[in-house]
Amino acid sequence: MSRSDSKPSTRRDTIAAIATPPGTGGVAVLRVSGPEARSLGLQIFHSTQADFQDFTPRMLHFGTICTPAGNVLDEVLTAYMPGPHSYTGEDVLEIHCHGGDAAPSAVLDLLLQHGARLADRGEFTLRAFLAGRMDLTQAEAVAELIAAPGRAALHLAQTKLAGGLGTRVDALRERLEHLRAQLCLAVDFPEEDVECLPPEDLIREVQHIRNRVDELLAGMERARAWREGVMVVLAGRVNAGKSSLLNALLGRERAIVTERPGTTRDYIEEHLLLDGLRVRIVDTAGLRDPSSDTSDAAAATIPVDEVEAAGMEISRELASRAELVLFVVDGSRPLEPEEQRIARDLAPGRTLAVLNKADQPAAQPDPAATLEQLDLETIRVSARTGTGIQELADRIRARCLRDTGEPDPDAAVPNARQAALLRQANQELKALAQDAVQGVPYDLMGVRLEGACEAMEALTGRIAPQDVLHSIFDNFCIGK
Ligand SMILES: Nc1nc2c(c(=O)[nH]1)N(C=O)[C@@H](CNc1ccc(C(=O)N[C@@H](CCC(=O)O)C(=O)O)cc1)CN2
Ligand SMILES: Nc1nc2c(ncn2[C@@H]2O[C@H](COP(=O)(O)OP(=O)(O)OP(=O)(O)O)[C@@H](O)[C@H]2O)c(=O)[nH]1
Numbered sequence: 001m002s003r004s005d006s007k008p009s010t011r012r013d014t015i016a017a018i019a020t021p022p023g024t025g026g027v028a029v030l031r032v033s034g035p036e037a038r039s040l041g042l043q044i045f046h047s048t049q050a051d052f053q054d055f056t057p058r059m060l061h062f063g064t065i066c067t068p069a070g071n072v073l074d075e076v077l078t079a080y081m082p083g084p085h086s087y088t089g090e091d092v093l094e095i096h097c098h099g100g101d102a103a104p105s106a107v108l109d110l111l112l113q114h115g116a117r118l119a120d121r122g123e124f125t126l127r128a129f130l131a132g133r134m135d136l137t138q139a140e141a142v143a144e145l146i147a148a149p150g151r152a153a154l155h156l157a158q159t160k161l162a163g164g165l166g167t168r169v170d171a172l173r174e175r176l177e178h179l180r181a182q183l184c185l186a187v188d189f190p191e192e193d194v195e196c197l198p199p200e201d202l203i204r205e206v207q208h209i210r211n212r213v214d215e216l217l218a219g220m221e222r223a224r225a226w227r228e229g230v231m232v233v234l235a236g237r238v239n240a241g242k243s244s245l246l247n248a249l250l251g252r253e254r255a256i257v258t259e260r261p262g263t264t265r266d267y268i269e270e271h272l273l274l275d276g277l278r279v280r281i282v283d284t285a286g287l288r289d290p291s292s293d294t295s296d297a298a299a300a301t302i303p304v305d306e307v308e309a310a311g312m313e314i315s316r317e318l319a320s321r322a323e324l325v326l327f328v329v330d331g332s333r334p335l336e337p338e339e340q341r342i343a344r345d346l347a348p349g350r351t352l353a354v355l356n357k358a359d360q361p362a363a364q365p366d367p368a369a370t371l372e373q374l375d376l377e378t379i380r381v382s383a384r385t386g387t388g389i390q391e392l393a394d395r396i397r398a399r400c401l402r403d404t405g406e407p408d409p410d411a412a413v414p415n416a417r418q419a420a421l422l423r424q425a426n427q428e429l430k431a432l433a434q435d436a437v438q439g440v441p442y443d444l445m446g447v448r449l450e451g452a453c454e455a456m457e458a459l460t461g462r463i464a465p466q467d468v469l470h471s472i473f474d475n476f477c478i479g480k
């Protein structure tokens, strides 16, 4: 059954899912939520205690899960948490069985045979939301928490899960509601100057609220690197050692390295976690001029073909989108004219020039001097010996966070959906302030306030149409 078919007004059915990820593991957890959770549990669970009659709420019971024919599927611990004091607010049964794929699937099958329905993505959290146990920003925080790549993103999600964003937005919405009431009064009793709201006061209050909304939106920009990670691209001439550097940073032999220029023809993408910052690092096809391959005459060059040419085009494209480009050059050779050309085109603010092969004597004239003249920050490393690789990692992190800084653990940071609604609210408020300046009658301005309130209500989920819930909870995993 699809979510749009389910009517929130009817008595809910009982859902079940494996809450832990598939694969090998010590223990797996199944969750069951709904009115039949307890009776399902009593049917399939057999306690080792001879006098077991019923679950003691919120206590772990030891026993087995058995089919009606008496086959033991697994030895388990199980807990029953009656609603409303449970995660979903409904009666919840948890079964902790052995990990792996077989035991959890067998127990799930048995639950489904006994009438439970396989939960949709995010349906446990959806139920918690529908039961009023959390607002929409908190439900979304659950998904953000699970997806958090590192400690900083985890803190941001935890702040939101604790209601950090919802309560702030709700407080702003209440101020708007208060303004709305005052506008109504001014319209209904124009003669009563006591109750009247002077336009200056209206404008000041609207401006205050707009500033608070702008602060929330600004926090998003600051937290972007922490939540989404950053992209770092290894670019430069063939044979400079880009793939060797990728391997050195990853600490394993991921990319093929050979002495032949043109080894990497397609891009290779991996992830690094640099002290809580998720870095998508991309090794690309080395750049070389297809027409003038003279300098590599000594090496057994692979001719540039369509594949490599396309690879070089992708390298340029990726480099243009990256937060940081590692422009890799072979520090033991003078800069090629082509490399000087490329270096002049690089934006110093987004480039770190990496002089590789520091285990060899530096070339004369030193390429570092030329690069520094172009305002490029340089670092010497050796992918082969590992010298400077840790410092390279530290500098990558510092450069990517230069505009961001370390995360503010208390920041309430909107996601894309929430930000769109905040911008919508602010547009209404901007128009409202303009109306007030121009002396538009108050009774024509109420609709602006209403629009701003509605955007905030949509943010916290006070108004949440089915299709909005659908698109939010479909991003969850099964069992959450
Ligand atoms: N085994 C297990 N671990 C889990 C969860 C779970 O559902 N099961 N959680 C699921 O995401 C998270 C914890 N979140 C939870 C939030 C509220 C309640 C709950 O039952 N709240 C009741 C009782 C509170 C109390 O005893 O003080 C309530 O708020 O009324 C449970 C888990 C992470 N760990
Ligand atoms: N001495 C020395 N040699 C290195 C170092 N790093 C890479 N090399 C060598 O340089 C050659 C090219 O290395 P790659 O990592 O394949 O270079 P690349 O930039 O990925 O080359 P393309 O994929 O062709 O663009 C190989 O023979 C490496 O062993 C280093 O730090 N020191």
Ligand SMILES: [Mg+2]
Pocket (backbone or CB within 6 Å): 242, 243, 244, 255, 256, 263, 264, 283, 284, 286
């Ligand atoms: Mg390569």
